[in-house]
Amino acid sequence: MKQLLVFLCGCLALAPSFAAPAHHDVMIADHPHVQEDSHHHAKLDRCEGIEFDAIVPDEKGQTFFFKGDHLWKGFSGPSELANGTFKELDEFHHLGHVDAAFRMHNKDGDALKDHDHIFFFLDDKVFSYYSHTLEKGFPLEIQQVFPGVPSHLDAAVECPKGECVTDSVLFFKGHEVYNFDIKTKTVKKKVWSHLPNCTSAFRWLEHYYCFHGHNFTRFNPVSGEVEGHYPKDARHYFMRCQDFGHGGGHKKPRCKLDAISADDTGKTYAFIESMYIRLDSHRDGSHPFPITRLWKEVSGRVDAVFAYGDKMYIIQGNQIYIYKSATPYTLIEGYPKPLKEELGIEGPVNAAFLCANQHVVHIIKGQKMIDIDLAVTPRAVKSEFPLPIANVDAAMCDADGVKVYVGAKYYLYQSPRVLAVSKIQPAPHKISPEKFGCEED
CATH class of the missing domain: 2.110.10.10 (Hemopexin-like domain)
Structure with missing residues (x-):
């Protein structure tokens, strides 16, 4: 449990609430005001430019942005301590940060029991949460749950069948990408040297985003191909910040379908x-x-x-x-x-x-x-x-x-x-x- 806390508190510094993203990419959020704690006095403001540790939605679609021991819920609202949402973190106050996180997508066979669970990775451990509650038996060694996937990851993101060839998870470590087949538990390693080093990865409405620094790059989950002009500043798309436009000024269309x-x-x-x-x-x-x-x-x-x-x-x-x-x-x-x-x-x-x-x-x-x-x-x-x-x-x-x-x-x-x-x-x-x-x- 101590390792779980080390993993989660460090990661929970930044998470905006999931609303629809801005111009052609994603939505935006309000200025966060960090809550202080007797153990944590950091004043985290994602509008200053944050490199997120992990980004992950829960089973209801609410997205968490993690940084250190804080998180943001969705695209708007202040940062707050991670242990306010993930209760087990209350036992420790010396957490590091989450390395990676993803929401499981699998509705077939034995893996159905893990559908919509959030998996967090810290060093060589993995934690499974559902409804913000740690599943019994966790944390476990990463290799016990995801054989062939290395420890000390940088990012992870789910990739459902139809968007990937099979229901899969993409794990990032440097320029190496490990494609984990959920059903067969087999891994294929690729090298996507053209992508930046992703410190977090995020899937939203069939689109895949690699976050690096305060920027993001959209990529194809099968080939890693980048189309369009990237990187883009996350503050234009994933949060509302003074002096940053809503995705370049996108205006909603009229309610008239073609x-x-x-x-x-x-x-x-x-x-x-x-x-x-x-x-x-x-x-x-x-x-x-x-x-x-x-x-x-x-x-x-x-x-x-x-x-x-x-x-x-x-x-x-x-x-x-x-x-x-x-x-x-x-x-x-x-x-x-x-x-x-x-x-x-x-x-x-x-x-x-x-x-x-x-x-x-x-x-x-x-x-x-x-x-x-x-x-x-x-x-x-x-x-x-x-x-x-x-x-x-x-x-x-x-x-x-x-x-x-x-x-x-x-x-x-x-x-x-x-x-x-x-x-x-x-x-x-x-x-x-x-x-x-x-x-x-």
């Missing part, structure tokens, strides 16, 4: 202007990112998006792009193609949606709905229906029914057929600014 869809893995996206917002990761907050971040070949606004099988279809004007849904999304060779060639209709269209386990895509164009059977080649219009609703912006079919979005509102219909034959427009519902990361008119 398209909305979920892929075959359950990832749900809303498209607004030239941005997309991930909707199924609500516990980690919401934030708009440029469409080109995931779909590199698509620039500007889209007209409609739908998923069929393991592919994502994006309609823009008279063209259609088809992507393989596996992360990262990969454009199928030969695309984009004319919409007429692929679906047998001319663009532009207003919206498109497909219901679960169905092969008929419903295209809304003007005030009519066009049905196209995707299981038939060549594809052609199967049927057309006049619609009782005009000026449709987007539509989606899910477990609730068919949601038809018009401006800042949406209308819920029981099924595509009900939408087609309905004579009475249902009561409107408001689009949630919190859920969609948008501004009401």
Whole structure:
């Protein structure tokens, strides 16, 4: 237990609360005011430029930023002593710092019991927490839980299947990266000399960040590749600080969708202007990112998006792009193609949606709905229906029914057929600014 405390108190100096990040990357926080303790009189201010020891979210999505024996909860608020949250630390007052930390992601097999647990690493020991409580039997030697992973780590971050090849954990030590397969407990070592030495690593909404000094660099978790202009100052993105802008001045878009869809893995996206917002990761907050971040070949606004099988279809004007849904999304060779060639209709269209386990895509164009059977080649219009609703912006079919979005509102219909034959427009519902990361008119 003494080693646990040595590990955690030293790390808990900085942690902002997890809200949606700022301009294309992450959100920001208020100026922290450090609480003093009879044993600790440090006045830690992350706006002065902090090199974090570890960054990790808990099972509810609240993110902790650690520095020494202090932490910050989320992107705003003051620093506080780590032992106020991790109670076992009360037994010791001579803690060092956490070397690394990550939140486990695994819902399969024996590892399910560790899903959403936080693992902390200090020297050669590992500690497992759930609901801020130390699990029975911990701390243990790192090798007992993660064979092949070295001690005295610099950083760690979870990488779920789909973003990595398998459910994995990336451990950093200098320029060496140890990819730990959670299911097989095997390790593959890589050297990413092009990345800075990460003192902490953080996954947020499918994006991976290496923190170094008061800066961060976004990287691909499979290749380590860095895309874009980095490093960037964390004070512009992960906290609110005087004289530091919110991610370069990002302004939230209006609550008016251009398209909305979920892929075959359950990832749900809303498209607004030239941005997309991930909707199924609500516990980690919401934030708009440029469409080109995931779909590199698509620039500007889209007209409609739908998923069929393991592919994502994006309609823009008279063209259609088809992507393989596996992360990262990969454009199928030969695309984009004319919409007429692929679906047998001319663009532009207003919206498109497909219901679960169905092969008929419903295209809304003007005030009519066009049905196209995707299981038939060549594809052609199967049927057309006049619609009782005009000026449709987007539509989606899910477990609730068919949601038809018009401006800042949406209308819920029981099924595509009900939408087609309905004579009475249902009561409107408001689009949630919190859920969609948008501004009401």
